[in-house]
Amino acid sequence: MVSYDTQQKNNKNNKSLSDLSNAINIRLVDDKGKVLREDKILQTEKTVSLNTETIPPGIYYLHILQLNRKIIKRQIVIKH
Numbered sequence: 001m002v003s004y005d006t007q008q009k010n011n012k013n014n015k016s017l018s019d020l021s022n023a024i025n026i027r028l029v030d031d032k033g034k035v036l037r038e039d040k041i042l043q044t045e046k047t048v049s050l051n052t053e054t055i056p057p058g059i060y061y062l063h064i065l066q067l068n069r070k071i072i073k074r075q076i077v078i079k080h
Contacts, residue, residue: 026050027063036060052078 026048028037037050048064057079064072 023066025063025065025068027065028052028055029061029063031059031061053080 023040024043026037026039026041027035028050029035036055037052039048039050041048055078058077060076060078062072062074062076063070
């Protein structure tokens with residue numbers, strides 16, 4: 001399970017996701033750019049959880065987008 005605090009400040013533009021409007025898209029992407037999981041949340045949600053049980057251990061990327069513009073990108077390690 002991957003969880004991400006949506007209230008965390010983005011280092012690039014110093015905005016938290018709660019400062020933004022509209023729905024926010026969450027994507028879990030592998031090293032080849034393939035989207036493995038995708039979910040949409042409302043800006044009012046404080047955390048995001050993606051089920052990773054069926055995803056092999058390894059390094060992946062969490063993309064958080066609003067209006068199809070990437071606002072946060074984090075490298076994550078999945079371990080089981």
